[in-house]
Amino acid sequence: MKTYRQSAILDLVSRHVVRSQDTLKRQLAARGITATQATISRDVKELGLVKRAADGAYQRAQGETGSPDVTGDRVRRAVVEYLRRADRVQQLLVLKTDPGQAQPLAFALDQAAWPGVVGTLAGDDTILVVMRTERGARTLERRLEHWAKG
Numbered sequence: 047m048k049t050y051r052q053s054a055i056l057d058l059v060s061r062h063v064v065r066s067q068d069t070l071k072r073q074l075a076a077r078g079i080t081a082t083q084a085t086i087s088r089d090v091k092e093l094g095l096v097k098r099a100a101d102g103a104y105q106r107a108q109g110e111t112g113s114p115d116v117t118g119d120r121v122r123r124a125v126v127e128y129l130r131r132a133d134r135v136q137q138l139l140v141l142k143t144d145p146g147q148a149q150p151l152a153f154a155l156d157q158a159a160w161p162g163v164v165g166t167l168a169g170d171d172t173i174l175v176v177m178r179t180e181r182g183a184r185t186l187e188r189r190l191e192h193w194a195k196g
């Protein structure tokens with residue numbers, strides 16, 4: 047639910063002018079998502095949202111989203127926390143997590159926007175990562191396994 051709620055928050059602040067957490071709470075409720083003010087506050091912090099100087103609306107921090115080092119660190123933390131196993135079949139990677147943890151890992155991979163990754167598809171405990179090449183899949187598999195082993 048957390049990943050779904052945070053995805054909805056990112057969608058809302060990218061499409062609408064949202065100046066307060068109370069407004070965010072109401073807009074989430076309109077989508078059928080109930081959250082306390084404390085939960086929304088944590089989400090805002092975890093997502094790295096900041097307020098624009100011009101109008102006070104929430105937005106993603108510019109420096110954070112574009113930095114490969116920061117997104118790489120996010121993926122690394124998500125891999126350490128969620129990844130249990132990685133299997134490669136040609137240019138496809140199948141990543142296994144504990145139940146309910148595939149979404150946050152897939153979200154981190156998507157946010158990294160690595161050029162070799164075509165896309166991800168996540169279920170409850172399994173993620174399918176489609177890579178452009180078999181070589182890229184092999185490289186990513188090694189990287190993820192290295193991070194997971196610590």
